[in-house]
Amino acid sequence: MDKTSKIYIAGHTGLVGSAIWKVFESNGYTNLTGKEFNELDLRNQTDVSKFFCEEQPEYVIVAAAKVGGIFANNTYRAEFIYDNLMIESNIINEAYKNNVKKLIFLGSTCIYPRDTKQPILEEALLTGPLEYTNESYAIAKIAGMKLCDSYNIQYDTNFISLMPTNIYGPGDSFNLETSHVLPALFRKIYLGFCLENNNYDAIKKDFYSRPIEGISGNSSLQEIDSILTKYGIIKRQSYYNEDNKSDVNVEIWGTGKPMREFLWSEDLADAILFVMENIDFDDITYGIEEIRNSHLNIGTGTDLSIRDLSYLIKEILGFQGGFIFNKSKPDGTYRKTISVERIHKLGWHHKINLDEGIKLLYEWYLKY
Numbered sequence: 001m002d003k004t005s006k007i008y009i010a011g012h013t014g015l016v017g018s019a020i021w022k023v024f025e026s027n028g029y030t031n032l033t034g035k036e037f038n039e040l041d042l043r044n045q046t047d048v049s050k051f052f053c054e055e056q057p058e059y060v061i062v063a064a065a066k067v068g069g070i071f072a073n074n075t076y077r078a079e080f081i082y083d084n085l086m087i088e089s090n091i092i093n094e095a096y097k098n099n100v101k102k103l104i105f106l107g108s109t110c111i112y113p114r115d116t117k118q119p120i121l122e123e124a125l126l127t128g129p130l131e132y133t134n135e136s137y138a139i140a141k142i143a144g145m146k147l148c149d150s151y152n153i154q155y156d157t158n159f160i161s162l163m164p165t166n167i168y169g170p171g172d173s174f175n176l177e178t179s180h181v182l183p184a185l186f187r188k189i190y191l192g193f194c195l196e197n198n199n200y201d202a203i204k205k206d207f208y209s210r211p212i213e214g215i216s217g218n219s220s221l222q223e224i225d226s227i228l229t230k231y232g233i234i235k236r237q238s239y240y241n242e243d244n245k246s247d248v249n250v251e252i253w254g255t256g257k258p259m260r261e262f263l264w265s266e267d268l269a270d271a272i273l274f275v276m277e278n279i280d281f282d283d284i285t286y287g288i289e290e291i292r293n294s295h296l297n298i299g300t301g302t303d304l305s306i307r308d309l310s311y312l313i314k315e316i317l318g319f320q321g322g323f324i325f326n327k328s329k330p331d332g333t334y335r336k337t338i339s340v341e342r343i344h345k346l347g348w349h350h351k352i353n354l355d356e357g358i359k360l361l362y363e364w365y366l367k368y
Helices: 015-026 045-055 070-075 077-097 132-155 181-196 200-209 221-230 265-278 281-285 306-317 341-346 354-367
Strands: 007-010 059-062 102-106 159-164 166-168 233-235 248-253 262-264 296-298 322-326
Touching (some): 015 166, 045 077, 059 077, 070 132, 077 102, 159 265, 166 181, 181 200, 181 248, 181 306, 221 233, 265 296, 265 341, 306 322, 306 354
Parallel strands (some): 007 059, 166 262, 248 322
């Protein structure tokens, strides 16, 4: 791959896509291309076909997807399966038709069975039932992986699937209704920190940047307090215990016991660059008669509980309040830590540990 090779990054403005763009650009790649949703609807087969015919990318990275947390996945099940099936099918098929040299498809560790052995090996795929709350999204991602394998086997393409763990970093969605666990926790604890210090200027600034249900920095304090309470950021007068050194509590969905693994977005982008430059599909499947589970897990190989994650964010932000774990809300999959042995053997390792990553995220969040 030359530094001037034309590389199409689908979803280039999102959390992962923007990190990919940044890492590739910083490594000297000068011919990157991407289209925003209002320019190209990847669910539309005709539009995607026209784009590939006109642009003729040599390399493609599929970072575009409809994503969200437990609530969004479980509520908008039809959109999560339909949109993702259409996006990946259109791009992968057009990559084949237009002789793309290499394509990288990004999945998710939710593809693995709910109760599989930990850490999760690539071979665990399709060995048991999926977690119900994100089943639609997982099935769509599995279909994308199998689509890549099928084109490789039948047409000798060079399409590689990567399964990243939970990703966080600059440009993440902090929408408290639909975001993933780490950005949602981060924002709730940050707003709790502001509330316990009566720093309504900081809260208004936050709401200007990221309105919640139409409530912005222009809204009244009463409206802001009401929406904070709705999302479990609660000020209780005269409340104190050993864990709560202020009168603010933050509600967290579930028991806090589920374990999660997190990867800094630019580490994922670095892994994608490594695979794009160094690994071909044949390197992964050489000597295998029946090609299955050719994907590569991308992560850190370490995890922590949601409870411990909450306290880590609390310490980094300086929040003095307490947590209320709402056990009536779903936990999701209890644990899904992946094995990264295969990608380690190929030569890639992550660089940013979680505590360092949250500090970097905090610096970014305050700027934007």
